[in-house]
Amino acid sequence: MYQVQSKEVNCRVCGKSVLENAYHCPHCSVGAPGIQSRCPKCKSENYVYHKYGYAFMRALLATCICGPLGPIFGFVGYNRTECICLSCNQGWFPYQKDELLGPFNTFVGEEGKMSRKFKKIPASISAQL
Ligand SMILES: [Zn+2]
Ligand SMILES: [Zn+2]
Known part of the structure; x- marks a missing residue:
């Protein structure tokens, strides 16, 4: 099974690109941005x-x-x-x-x-x- 580990999504708060599985947004530091x-x-x-x-x-x-x-x-x-x-x-x-x-x-x-x-x-x- 192929699993994408580093898919990029837009942060739910600042809209910048973050990793879907990131714990915190590197731009606005909100938790669970994906x-x-x-x-x-x-x-x-x-x-x-x-x-x-x-x-x-x-x-x-x-x-x-x-x-x-x-x-x-x-x-x-x-x-x-x-x-x-x-x-x-x-x-x-x-x-x-x-x-x-x-x-x-x-x-x-x-x-x-x-x-x-x-x-x-x-x-x-x-x-x-
Ligand atoms: Zn953000
Ligand atoms: Zn609550």
Whole structure:
């Protein structure tokens, strides 16, 4: 499968060319310049993103309940893009284009699916601010 890692898009704030997967715009330093979304809670457009990793706790829990197949559940949502609002720390998964066309699109807003509330911005992201 061919994957474009360095596709250039226009920054959602300043409109200058940035890498789609950039964490911050090199021109105006806004977070997640390649993701067009907004906070589902406070509608803020001041957010960053990170990659949602393997869910170890969920895999462990699922292993207790489902047996040896449990670890598979840890991969649900693996490597998804998760946005985090800098105003209220709410996390969410921005919708991909194909999800918008799915059968449940009556339930989705343009913001995406709320995931969890962050106590603080993960260190991996704040280090890049
Ligand atoms: Zn910018
Ligand atoms: Zn918010």
